[in-house]
Each structure stands twice: as structure tokens, then as C-alpha cells.
Amino acid sequence: MQFISTRGGMEPLPYSDTLLEGLAPDGGLAVPEEMPQVDAATLESWRGLSYPELATEVLGLFATDIPRDDLAMMCADAYADFPEAVVPLRSIGEGITLVGLSEGPTLAFKDMAMQFLGQVLEYALEQRDSVLNIVGATSGDTGSAAEHALRGKARVSVFMLSPQGRMSSFQRAQMFSIDDENVHNIAVEGVFDDCQNLVKSLAGDLEFKRAQHLGAVNSINLARITAQVVYYFWAWLRATDADGPVEVSFTVPSGNFGNILSGFFAKQMGLPIRRLVLAANENNVLDEFFRTGIYRPRAAAQTLATSSPSMDISKASNLERFIFDLVGRDPRRVVTAWRELDEQGHFDLSAEQPRFEGEFGIVSGTSTHADRLATIRSVYEASGEIIDPHTADGVKVARSYLEDGVPMLVLETAKPQKFAETIHEAIGIELEFSPELRQMLDAPQRVAEMPDDEPALRSYITKNALH
Template sequence: MNYISTRGQVEPKGFIDTVLMGLGEDGGLMVPEQIPAVSAETLDRWKTLPFRELFIEIFSLYANDEIPQEDLKQLVDASYATFRDPEVTPVRKLNDSLYILELFHGPTFAFKDVALQFMGEFYSYVSKTRGEIIHILGATSGDTGAAAIQGVRGKEGIKICILHPHGKVSKVQELQMTTVNDENVLNLSVHGNFDDCQRIIKELFSDLEFKSKHHLRAINSINFVRILAQTVYYFYAYFQAEKQMGDDSKKINVSVPSGNFGNIFSGFLAKKMGLPINKLIIATNENNILERFVTTGEYQPGEFRKTHSPSMDIQVASNFERYLYYLLDEDAFEVSKYMQQLADGRKIVVEGELLQRVQSELHALGATNEQNLQLIGKYRSETGYLLDPHTACGVAASEAFTEEGEVTVSFATAHPAKFDEAIRLLDITQEFPVEIAELIAKDQYQTVIDNDKAEVTRQLEAFFAGGKVSQA
């Protein structure tokens, strides 16, 4: 299988070359030429597999035999050895219509660990086997940065720089990133919001001379391996919910807290492969560009709002372009026209049959801060289960769209200890995991800079050359 760009101007690439490219050289996102179809017989066989074996089965469909099976097994085993639950992503039943997929059992207590622990091992493998220089550059709204740093810190042949919006991530998210003082890690705290950080990253990756000179590699979900790794837990969650239901043959929905569209696109991919998900539900917060798109067909960034769920405080969703590609029947020319409209400051509009198709494929709800706090209190009182604010968005959407004869698996994308600022508003005292409690006493290492591409470039050139401009 080869990979092509959503904008149609990149020669087909193999799997490893696609991962190393990250953002397509034409500014598009890389997708497989064909999505593999999984038969009912294969789904039946996969139902009994543990998470790691299921990962290998799904990954092998996309990797073109470029990674020997024994090497792939070692990468998967190393990636998930640090997870605190043997199932990696266990499913808990909260009531007859709601199941929770816990994605926070990795080292940084967030769903990003599932993909980024593997990605760190994968980049290290490629560096060793192909002699590639790996300089990772990424932006984060909070969780990606910590997970990416944890995945590659101390690894030989790899350097990583992460941009995060200054003062707009939770304190635990900030500490998880900035208490790391390894020589191969640089944290840049940018005055601005996540969209500002993401814009700078995309501009640097679009500068092909700069990208090639400094061997830039992507860690954000613009990189297809992130999407693929996340696809695995959709299959796993579906199978586990099905197993827990027993003879109860209800349809299974999934509700996914989503800011950058990467996580929900992984579910879209799983469904196109043949996983019989009933409803794909997008849960957002008050930065609800995705809800507005599904409801009205208009995709246009709105006013940025700071919320209790900061990882979804995003107005420009990078992976939306991948969905648009399939919505437009894989017409790269049409995708390019739409994306140019967005780049020119105009909005994307789909209507008529296209909008009907969107609404048949996706459901969406933007939950308010008040709704989230109410749900956290409600489920704590009724079930004893503590939701984090992002997970509460997912549960709000679950309650809105789950109908008779359906159950919904709602994704718990982070441990509530990462967002204690919101939890404390409800006078709930939670016990912190030891790994998080210990962060408070550690020194921080970060460089606070203006929202300025030239300054980011200066920092990167010094870092990749073997030093750091300044750390404070």
C-alpha cells in the first residue's frame, strides 16, 4: 500500500517515508491510497485478541511489510510496557447505556500516550535501522506535548521541540512537559493560543528547504501513524463493549472528545474499514467549530474561548482536511480549493446532499463549562466515578444522542488529576497518583517567547545545532 496527499501533489510514498514526511510536501495530509476492508470473519477472529495483538494485526494492514513482524512485536511490547493496566485501554460499564473507554493508563495519564509511546519507539527504530536524523517538532494544547516528550526523552539520535500556549494548559500538563531537563528536549511556551502554535508548526513544515535542512519530523496528528495507532482502540472498545453486553444486542455508538479532529477521524477510519459502529459522536466544548460544521455545514474559526477542558480549546482542526477528502469522494483538486478558501480567511461551506451526508456520518455536541461541571458532580454522586472535564464533554454528547436500543462507549481521554482546577470547583477532593503528585516539587525548564515564527526558528536552529538559546 502506498500513501498519497489529500491535495494530490505528492508522489505515492511507502509507509515509513510517509511517517517521516509528516505533513505532505504540498501542504496536504497523507492518507492511504486505499483503506483496507476487514471482513466479518476477520472481525470475529479479532474479537478475542488482547490489545497488543490487535495492534499488530491492524498495523500490519498498513505497513507494507516494511517492518518485520518480530521487530513490530518488540516495538509494541516496549510501547505498552509502562501502561498501568494490562488491558492498555480497558472498558468500564457505568450504566446500561454508557460505557467508558479509559485511555489514561499511560505514563502521562492521557489518551495521547497510546499513539505517542509507540511513535517514540517507532522513530527510534527508524533512526537506528535507516540512519535517519530525527528532529521532532510539534505543537500541543496540553497532552500531546507531555506524551511526545515522554515517548522520546533520552533516546539517542532524536531531539524534540514542543510549542505550547503560555498559561493556557492545566498546571499538571505544564509540569509534565517542563520538568523534563533532558538534553534532547526543548519546551517553548508561546504567548498566544494553540492555534497560533499550530500555525507556526505548519508554516515551518511547509518551508521545504528548512524542513529538509533540519530533518523535521512531525509528532502531531498530521502524521498518519498517530491516526493509525488510535484506530486500534476503536476496535478494542467495540469488542469489549460487545462482550460486556453479552446477549443484549444493542447498537454501539462512540462519543469522542475532539479538538483537532484526529481522534474522531481514527474512528471514521475504523468504520470505513468495516467496524460496525452505529454513531460517531463528536464532543466539543465552547470552542465548537466542529459542532457548527456538522449542524450548519459551515466551517469557520470563531472566537477563542478558554474553558475547563483546555486540550480542546482549538478553533482550527488539522485533521478536518482528511475528513473533507473523503467527503469530497477523494477529489484532491476540490480539497485544495476548499483549503485555499480557509487559508484566505474565508469559510468552508458544504450544503445540500453533502451536508446530508455529513449529518448521516457524524453527530456533534458542544458542551458548556456549566454542563461539564454538572455532569462531573452527577456521575461522582450516582456512580462514584470521577470524570475529567474532557470526558464530561463526551458523556454530555453520549446523553444527547444515545437512543433506545443503543449503548455508547464514551472516551475518557485524560485522568481527572490532570485537571484538578476544574474538579476543585465542585469541592471534590481527589487523590493524586504518585507520579503527578511528585511533579509539584520539581524544577521547570521552558523558554517563554512571543508568538513569532522568526523567534521559534532561531530557537530551533540553536537547539538542532547542539545548544539551547535560553531556558528559564
């Protein structure tokens, strides 16, 4: 299995080289040269596997350059500290089932991929006797998941950019309380898109990237996308029975388009998915795109601060991977679309819009703060389950796409404790925190504050990077 760039300027690379590269040298994103296929017989043979075993099978289709025994060991280690089920499924009524993705160390779905990424990065660096300086951007959950997966690793340093004042107090504490020497938190004046633009600018400077051994853990890193593919297969296997194949639909709270892109990969691989339902918050650029075919990101000043902050994103990095398939895997058309975006602030693929649902099964919807509160309240009253605001966005939009005989699986985003203020507003309950979480919330915080200034960031990284 080899990987190419969406913009056509990268020689095919194996999996391990791709994950160390992050953004491709031509500014594009790595995608499989050909999508691996899973037939019905193979799918049924996976039904009795544990989560680490299933991860080994699915990831093994992509990571063909890693010996299977090594991959199995990494998958086992990645999920060793999760509960036995790793990803439990829970019905909340109305034909909706939650896919429990928040059982990891930072209580958010990002742990599912990041714990594996920590293992495979360390493995690849040891194989090459090299080091890597991760530069990432987070709107809330990616940063803490990456830092907890990579803290203390001798060959990796993490420089994580976050928007000042745009995360919940829990999210800030989860990141800024880490005191490992290889973790550097940087709070940038601006919004997530400003942080993401800084990361992409550094990644696009090949001389600086090589000199400072820069890599990425944002969902531009293909290992993140492929590791997330696993739980789509896992959830399908638990929501269906051996009499299938049976189609299911997935609803995915979406900001940077990485999580739902993994579902798109799973569907392309042959998993019987009827619909992929994209749930947006008030920053609904992606909902507008899938309804109209016109992609028009908003400026930082127009990116709203909402009560589902991990989705406060107006320029979705992973959309490029979908566009690549939409335009027939023609890198010239991808480059043209992004040039139009740079020149006029949007690109128009409205001629292709009917294919979004018809060919790819992708539909979308928007949820607001009032919707989140009402959904948290209704789910709690009906089932006793307390869901976080992002998952509430998913449930709200999922209700518009329910179909008889088609299970609707909503991907859970995080534990409600991460957004206690919104939970209290919705249902008047003060959530309890374990002694370990309380200690984290009360711990001293370590963060460097910085303007939205690329030279300042370059200087900071040069001073603190591993070599």
C-alpha cells in the same frame, strides 16, 4: 499499502516514510491510497487477542513495509508499562460505557498512540541511520505524551510549542519538569492555533524542513491516527459478543479532529459503528460545521480559554482528511476549500451536510463549563466515578444520542488529577496525588518563553537541532 496526500502533490509513499515526513511536501496530509478492509470473520478471530497483539494486526494492515516480527516487538514494547488490560471499559449507567484511555505514563489518551510512535520513529531512523527534530504544538496533552515517549532517544529531539497560560498547572508541570537534553519546551505568546500555525509554516518550508531534519508528532502524523484506530476495535470487541455483528456508537471529545478521525477510519475499514458523536466545548467550530456544513475557524482573540483546555482549538488540522473523503477524494476540491478558507475565512460545504450523518454517521454537540460541572457531579453521584472535564463534555453530548439496543462508548480523555481544580469546583473533593506525581508537581520547570514570532523560532531550532 501506499499513502498519498490530500492535495495530490506527493508520490505514493510506504508507512515508514510517511511518518518521518509529517506534513506532506504539498502541504497536505497523508491518507491511505485505499482503506484496508476487515471482514466479520477476521474481526471475530481477533476477539481473544491481547492489546499489543491486536495493535500488531490492525497496524499491520497499514505498515506493510515493516516486517511483522519487528512490528509485534514494537507494539509489545509500546504498551509494556500499561496495566494488563491496557484499555479497560467501565460502565457509568444510562447505557454509557467509558473507554479507559488514560492508563499510560502521562495519564491521557495521547499516550496510546504516542508510545507506539516513539517506538516506530526510533526504528525507522535506525534503519536509515538518520536523525529527526520533532516540532509540535500542544494544547495540553499531546506535548507531555510526546516528550515522555521520546525523552532520552539519541536520534530524536523534540521542540514542543504550547500557549502561555492556557494549560492546567498539572499539564505544565508534566512537560516543563522534563530535563532531558533532547526535549525543548517553548511557551508561545498566544493560543494553540498560533502554535499550530508556526509548526505548519515551518513544515511548509521544504528547504528549512530538509536542512533541519524536521518531523511532526501532532496528529498530522499518520502513525498517530493509525495507532488510535486500534482502540476502537478493542472497545468494540469488548462491548459486543460473538453473536454479532452489533453496532455501537462512540462519543469523542474533539479539538483537532484526530481522535474521532481514527474512529472514522475504523468505520471505513468495516467496524460496525452506528454513530460517531463529536463533543465540542465552547470553541465549537467543529459542532457548527457538522450541523451546517460551513467551516468558519475563529481568530486567536475569539478562541476561549475553557475548563477543558485540550479542546481549546479553533482550526482542526485533521478535518482535511475527512474533507478529502467527503469530496470524493478529489485533491482539487480540497485545495479549493482551503484557498477559500484563506481568502474569506470560511468554506461552504452545506450541500454535503446531509451526508455527514446519513453516509458517515457523524453527529455533534456542544458542552459548556456549567455542563461539565453538572456532568462530573451527576456521574460521581450515580456511579462513584470521577471523570475529567473533557470526558465530561463527551458524556454530556453522548446523552443526547442514546438509542435503545446500541451501546454508547465514550472515549475517556485523561485522569481527573490533571484537572484537579475543576474537579474540586464540581464535587468539592481534593484529589490525592501519588508521591511520584507530587514530586513532578514540585520539580523545577525548564521552558523557553517566546513571542509568536517565526524568525525567533527558526533561530532557536537551528541552534538546538540534531544534525
